Structures are given as structure tokens and as C-alpha cells.
Amino acid sequence: MSSTATTFDSAAPPEAGPRAFIRRLRHGDEVAHTITLVFAASILLVTSTIVYELWTNSHLSRAKFGWNFLWTRVWDPIFDNYGALPYIYGTLVTSAIALVIAVPLGLAAATFLAELAPRRISDGIAFLIDLLAAVPSVIYGLLGIFVVVPLMRTVVGPVLKRTLGFLPFFQGPNYGVGFLTAGIVLSIMVVPFIISVSREVLLTVPRDQREAALALGATRWEATWKVVVPWARTGILGSVFLALARALGETMAVTMVIGNATVISASLFSPGNTIASTIASQFTEASGDLYLSALIELGLVLFLITFILNGLARLLIVATERGGQHA
Amino acid sequence: MSRLNLIWRKSLNVLMLTLTGVAALLVVSVLFLILGYLLWNGGKSLNWAFFTQLPKPVGESGGGMANAIIGSLKLLLLAALIGLPIGLLTGVYLAEFGGKTFSFITRYTTDLLNGVPSIVIGIFAYSVAVLPVKHFSTFAGGFALGVMVIPITVRSTEEFLRAVPGTLREGAMALGASKWRTIATVVLPAAKGGIITGMLLSLARVAGETAPLLFTAFNNMYSSPGWGQPTASLPVVLYTYASGPYDDWHRQAWAAGLVLLALVLVANVGTRLALSRGGAARGV
Numbered sequence: 001m002s003s004t005a006t007t008f009d010s011a012a013p014p015e016a017g018p019r020a021f022i023r024r025l026r027h028g029d030e031v032a033h034t035i036t037l038v039f040a041a042s043i044l045l046v047t048s049t050i051v052y053e054l055w056t057n058s059h060l061s062r063a064k065f066g067w068n069f070l071w072t073r074v075w076d077p078i079f080d081n082y083g084a085l086p087y088i089y090g091t092l093v094t095s096a097i098a099l100v101i102a103v104p105l106g107l108a109a110a111t112f113l114a115e116l117a118p119r120r121i122s123d124g125i126a127f128l129i130d131l132l133a134a135v136p137s138v139i140y141g142l143l144g145i146f147v148v149v150p151l152m153r154t155v156v157g158p159v160l161k162r163t164l165g166f167l168p169f170f171q172g173p174n175y176g177v178g179f180l181t182a183g184i185v186l187s188i189m190v191v192p193f194i195i196s197v198s199r200e201v202l203l204t205v206p207r208d209q210r211e212a213a214l215a216l217g218a219t220r221w222e223a224t225w226k227v228v229v230p231w232a233r234t235g236i237l238g239s240v241f242l243a244l245a246r247a248l249g250e251t252m253a254v255t256m257v258i259g260n261a262t263v264i265s266a267s268l269f270s271p272g273n274t275i276a277s278t279i280a281s282q283f284t285e286a287s288g289d290l291y292l293s294a295l296i297e298l299g300l301v302l303f304l305i306t307f308i309l310n311g312l313a314r315l316l317i318v319a320t321e322r323g324g325q326h327a
Numbered sequence: 328m329s330r331l332n333l334i335w336r337k338s339l340n341v342l343m344l345t346l347t348g349v350a351a352l353l354v355v356s357v358l359f360l361i362l363g364y365l366l367w368n369g370g371k372s373l374n375w376a377f378f379t380q381l382p383k384p385v386g387e388s389g390g391g392m393a394n395a396i397i398g399s400l401k402l403l404l405l406a407a408l409i410g411l412p413i414g415l416l417t418g419v420y421l422a423e424f425g426g427k428t429f430s431f432i433t434r435y436t437t438d439l440l441n442g443v444p445s446i447v448i449g450i451f452a453y454s455v456a457v458l459p460v461k462h463f464s465t466f467a468g469g470f471a472l473g474v475m476v477i478p479i480t481v482r483s484t485e486e487f488l489r490a491v492p493g494t495l496r497e498g499a500m501a502l503g504a505s506k507w508r509t510i511a512t513v514v515l516p517a518a519k520g521g522i523i524t525g526m527l528l529s530l531a532r533v534a535g536e537t538a539p540l541l542f543t544a545f546n547n548m549y550s551s552p553g554w555g556q557p558t559a560s561l562p563v564v565l566y567t568y569a570s571g572p573y574d575d576w577h578r579q580a581w582a583a584g585l586v587l588l589a590l591v592l593v594a595n596v597g598t599r600l601a602l603s604r605g606g607a608a609r610g611v
Contacts, residue, residue, distance in 0.1 A: 129355065
């Protein structure tokens, strides 16, 4: 016992080197910590630089038009007079159309996947739907131009006019391109987001909730619609917000089918523009400083809207998933 | 009365459940419609010249997109060089080192960055990398894509690091390894498959991005040597050709669409397969 202690003691001086080395390794931990921390901080830097650049580069436009930028309906590069209202209108209208189609469709499909389909089939379909979300926007635009636009011009448009033509939304000339076409293409693009997030949220609803409802004599549908869906409603709302944020910012597909016109019209057949499609189609042509600045301010508006929506969506989804875990 | 009620409830049950199934089928069929259309139209127009030749001047038929394919590869390389290291190390920070508050802020910011519309990323890259030098460049386009790569890589890296069992870390530490050695020699190798998968997926996602390239990498009729000149890229050329008035352009746009979609789908399906096999081996 004591001999081992002695050998240990006698070995102590030469171990000073390794000990210092170990201490330095601990510093190595700190170095690694610091390096990764710096990279993590760089994400904050990038995000705040985005805000900074949008803010400073839209300075000219903000100084000249102030808040009026948001509710002026003139967009005139020749006389250097810019207002974003037609584009804000176009963005809201196309996104609204997209949600009106995508929310019921997506929610129904998510219900099917989470509640009815056997787990393996559900996972398989969910994977296919993830693939749908991975299809690049420009390919949706390509199909929009060559498939959806002709279909709108020859089939869907005329049918809507005949059946719902008394509504102001479905009057006026139908070119095939326009708000409605953009909204439909958008709905296809955002539906995968609604499905995959809603499905996840629905799957977190505890089993006993369903079983209790079924035991009380509810049908499968009643258990789903009156118990499971209400339980998950915050998360579902989050998925809708996420889809909305995506629809608002979607650029290429919309640019390719919306018809590129500065118009506020009740008719959904009318060509128009969204904020994103305006930036995409006019940015490289912007000759004057004020013109460019106005386009960048459009970008700022879009950024702020999606920033707020995304933030809200995340909070909602986190809130439901936590609720599901605690119960 | 109550019997009628029961019949009503049961038929409603069947009806609504069927409708949900129809909805799911409808959405999935869209994927196959897209695939079918692109295979049909793109397959007709795809030939060897598409991969090897430069675009012909407007009006002449034939030619290909060799410059756009190379351009896209160069842009992806830049995006990988810029985005992947930041994404990886931030993921490591969040999974292994992070404290509470700063991690939460970083995670939240990453999600928000992920949600920033790609066109806004384009404006950002334009103001940082185009405005100061006053010309479009491959570099600016790669930078824009690189920014978009970051958030996806962060989240997937963090997720896969967290999936590594804590016992592995404890084992390494018990053997006297310091924290960074544990991470570098035990944890990261264990999560290697997943992390690489996540990186490939994030690159596949930005490979199809068009909006951030419109006014950063711009477009180019010719090949673009070096990194300082505007360059063609598959998505931007696809956009230009599809919106243009010429039949020959449309033909080429379909071919570009098929190549792009094949790229994205192969990356997605391949990584998913690799992942499910790796996941089974790890028992995750």
C-alpha cells in the first residue's frame, strides 16, 4: 500500500509534463468550444447583416416615400414614383388562393396519413410528399407555363365563368396567366409543408385520447375530427403559417405564371405581380438608384412579413409538441 | 330516430375517411404527374449535345447547356465551401457545447434564416458581393447559395449528433479523452453517415434554386472561366428558356428540367436509402 504510494510520488515529477499537456488539452476543449461558438455566432451575423443591408440599401426609397410606399398604387419607373400596394395585393391574393386550396387538401391528407393509413404505407407516402417538397420551384414554373396555363385558358377558366361568373372574382378576360393560376401553382407547392408538419403533430397526439373517444362510441371520423384535430390545432395552425410564409416568398413559379402586370383587380383572371415576382423580373433592369432602392424596399417588406410569420409558426409548433409530450 | 342518426353518423364516417384518402392520393399523384411530364417532354429533347455543346445563337436550333451544367457545378462547389463548414461547426456547437440561451437564439435564428425567401437572399448577396465590385460574378451566386446551405446543414448535423448514444461519449471520456477528442474521434465518426446525408440534401436543395442567382451569378451565353464573371446555371437558363418565345428554347427547357429534377430526386432517394440502412445498423 505504502510502496505503491511511494512509487506514485516518485513518479510525480516526470508526470508534470503530461499533466501540463492534459491541462492544455482542457484548453483544447475551450479552443474547440470557442471555434464552434464563433461559427454559430456567424449565423447571427449573417442574419443581422441581411437586415442591415436591406435597411441601408432601401434608404433612398424610404426617405422619399416614407410609409406611403406601402399604400400607393403607382409603380412608375419612368417618373421614378414607386408604391408597393399592387404587389402587396398580388402577394396576399395569390397566397390566400393557395391556402384556400392547400389547407383542406393538406389537412385531409395528413389526417389520412396519421390516423388511417398503416404506419408503413403512411411513411412511404410521407416520403413521396417530401420529394414533392424538394422539387425545385423553377420546375413548378415550367409545368405551370406549359400545363397549368393552357388548362386555365381552355378548361378551368371557362368553367368557372359559366358556373360562378356572377361573382366579381371570375369576370373579365381570361388569359390563362394571372392571380388564380399563380395561386393554384402555389397551392401545389405548399401542400407538402402542411401535410408533413400536420402529420407529425397529429402523430404526437396521445393514443388514449383516440381510445377514449372510440370507447365512448364515437366513430373513427368523430374521434379524429372532434378529439384528435382539436388537440393538435395549435401545431396545425403552425403548419399553415409555415405554408403561408413559404407562399408569400415563393418567387420563380409565380413569376412564370402570374403575367407580370402592375394591377389591382378583383378579377382573379387578371394578370398581376407579387412582391417576389416583381423583384425577380425587374431587378436586373432597374436603371436608377431610386428604382433599385424601391425594389430592395420591397425585399425588406417581404423579409419582415415572412420573418414574423416564421417566428410565429415555430412557436406554435413547439408549443403543441411540448403539450403533447407533457400529457 | 336514433337509428337514423346512427346510419347518418356511420355514412359520414365512411364518406369523410374516403375523402381524406382521396386527398392523400391526389397530392401524391401530382408527384407522378410532374415526373411523367418531365420524362416525356424532357426525354424527347435530351441528347448528347445537351451535355457537351454551348448554346446556339437565337434562331439556330440545336446546341446544348454545357456551360450551364459547369456553371451549376461551380456554384455548388462554392456553396459547399462557404455553407458546409459553418453549418457543420454550428451543428457541433449546438449538439455538444451549447449553453441554454445562446443555443436557443442560434437555433431560432437558423430557423428564421431557413425561412428567408430565396429572392431576399439574392438581394443580400447582391448588396454584399455585386454592388461593391459593380459586376455579376460566379462568386456572388455561390455566396448566395452558400448562405442557403447553412441552416439545413445546421439542423441535420445537430439532429444526427444528438442521435449518437451518450454512452459512446461517456466511454471515450472514461478512457481519458478530452471533450474535443471525444467529439472528433468518436461522436463525429459515429454520426458521419447522417451528417454527410444532410449535407448532400442541402446541396441538392440549392441546386434547383433560381431566384438567388438571377442578379448575382446572372447568366452567360458562353462558358465562364474563373470565378469573377457572370455564369450560366441550369435553373436560370431553364427559367430564361421556358419564359422565352422559341420552340427550340422550350425543348431545351424541358431537358434542363428533367436533368435538374433527376439530380434532386436521386440525391433525395439515394440519401434516404443510405440513411435507413445506416440507421438500422446503428440501431437508431
